[in-house]
Amino acid sequence: MCSLILLITSQNSPLSQAFTYHPSPTHKHITSPTYTSHRMTANVIDGKAIAATIRAELTNKLSSLPSDIKSRPGLAVMLVGSRKDSQTYVRMKQKACADCGMESFLEEYPNGEEVTEDTLLTKIQEWNQDDKVHGILVQLPLPKHISEEKILREVDPKKDVDGLHPANTAKLFSTSTHAGAVKLNWKDFTSIPFHIPCTPQGCIELLDRINDGKGIDIEGKNAVVVGRSNLVGMPVAMLLLHRNATITIVHSRTKNIESILQQADIVVAAVGRANMVQASWLKPGCIVIDVGINSVDAPDTKRGYKLVGDVNYAEAKEVCEWITPVPGGVGPMTIAMLLRNTVNSWERATGQKDQ
Numbered sequence: 404m405c406s407l408i409l410l411i412t413s414q415n416s417p418l419s420q421a422f423t424y425h426p427s428p429t430h431k432h433i434t435s436p437t438y439t440s441h442r443m444t445a446n447v448i449d450g451k452a453i454a455a456t457i458r459a460e461l462t463n464k465l466s467s468l469p470s471d472i473k474s475r476p477g478l479a480v481m482l483v484g485s486r487k488d489s490q491t492y493v494r495m496k497q498k499a500c501a502d503c504g505m506e507s508f509l510e511e512y513p514n515g516e517e518v519t520e521d522t523l524l525t526k527i528q529e530w531n532q533d534d535k536v537h538g539i540l541v542q543l544p545l546p547k548h549i550s551e552e553k554i555l556r557e558v559d560p561k562k563d564v565d566g567l568h569p570a571n572t573a574k575l576f577s578t579s580t581h582a583g584a585v586k587l588n589w590k591d592f593t594s595i596p597f598h599i600p601c602t603p604q605g606c607i608e609l610l611d612r613i614n615d616g617k618g619i620d621i622e623g624k625n626a627v628v629v630g631r632s633n634l635v636g637m638p639v640a641m642l643l644l645h646r647n648a649t650i651t652i653v654h655s656r657t658k659n660i661e662s663i664l665q666q667a668d669i670v671v672a673a674v675g676r677a678n679m680v681q682a683s684w685l686k687p688g689c690i691v692i693d694v695g696i697n698s699v700d701a702p703d704t705k706r707g708y709k710l711v712g713d714v715n716y717a718e719a720k721e722v723c724e725w726i727t728p729v730p731g732g733v734g735p736m737t738i739a740m741l742l743r744n745t746v747n748s749w750e751r752a753t754g755q756k757d758q
């Protein structure tokens with residue numbers, strides 16, 4: 404594997420300099436007491452609509468199969484414990500499978516505190532051998548007494564549709580630029596012969612499908628990823644790198660995050676802190692992909708709370724050119740990518756696609 408050096412430069416660019424962007428005539432100009440230069444109202448990236456398009460593509464594929472193909476993609480889901488949010492996510496995934504003509508299998512362990520690692524490992528081994536199962540998903544988090552790493556490692560990498568097995572991670576983190584390396588087509592995820600985590604994949608897919616499906620050119624852009632988790636920050640940074648962006652990853656120990664973000668053409672925020680990224684931290688005309696899902700009090704709503712992202716959306720949309728809302732941005736893409744990974748896995752297992 405090639406080693407990767409991330410160079411994080413702290414640059415002091417005064418706000419007055421940052422706000423010299425001249426938006427295209429199609430953008431709405433709004434005068435503001437806060438910023439002295441032109442402002443724009445961002446195009447909202449409709450993740451719900453893009454995810455629906457991808458799901459329809461998969462549904463069409465499965466409904467127009469030759470009659471001699473009887474097998475259907477199957478997703479097996481393991482749910483341990485009784486967290487309400489996990490139950491909701493699993494229900495959504497099962498419904499999504501059914502909607503697009505896939506099978507799903509659920510193994511529930513509601514008494515999470517009593518279940519043993521061995522029980523879970525045995526179930527995964529069973530699914531690894533089961534020809535009807537093409538994708539295995541372990542709903543995280545698992546109870547504290549269970550080693551997530553041990554459970555995730557047991558999943559056959561070919562069925563690891565969450566892309567969290569170390570074998571899949573290693574492939575994602577290989578830059579494949581050395582002589583003789585197999586060149587992968589990073590513009591077509593369905594051609595990549597291993598599994599890529601769903602949320603990061605969904606972020607790139609959004610960039611590729613905005614602008615009436617024309618997408619934006621990622622190559623050569625400065626991309627800053629806020630957050631370095633295994634689930635989102637690190638893999639999304641790798642995907643941007645594979646698409647020839649210049650990447651910077653910032654995290655809780657980074658100094659001057661604001662000035663680093665002011666250099667970013669593309670910002671991916673995956674932090675888990677409500678409204679952390681402020682409009683004044685953003686370069687006018689940038690693209691913002693907000694992965695964060697944070698629950699904040701909203702006494703005037705029926706539920707008493709609402710979901711917001713990691714970016715101060717109301718203000719940021721007056722500065723950037725494209726932005727994802729929360730909810731309705733990255734979230735729906737995660738499930739769409741899970742379905743697509745499972746279909747890819749099924750195509751490979753049934754010989755319809757190269758291994």
Ligand code: NDP
Pocket residue numbers: 602629630631632633634635636653654655656660673674675676694695696697733734735737
């Ligand atoms: P983690 O908690 O695993 O990682 C958060 C990252 O943010 C860490 O790398 C942490 O840095 C960094 N961070 C924390 N505080 C700061 C700070 N003040 N400044 C800069 N960086 C900071 O979260 P996840 O990556 O799993 O999730 C991130 C968000 O995305 C959450 O809101 C989650 O709910 C959401 N999410 C949404 C999904 C979707 O489908 N839309 C799917 C998955 C997640 P350090 O490493 O230094 O601690």
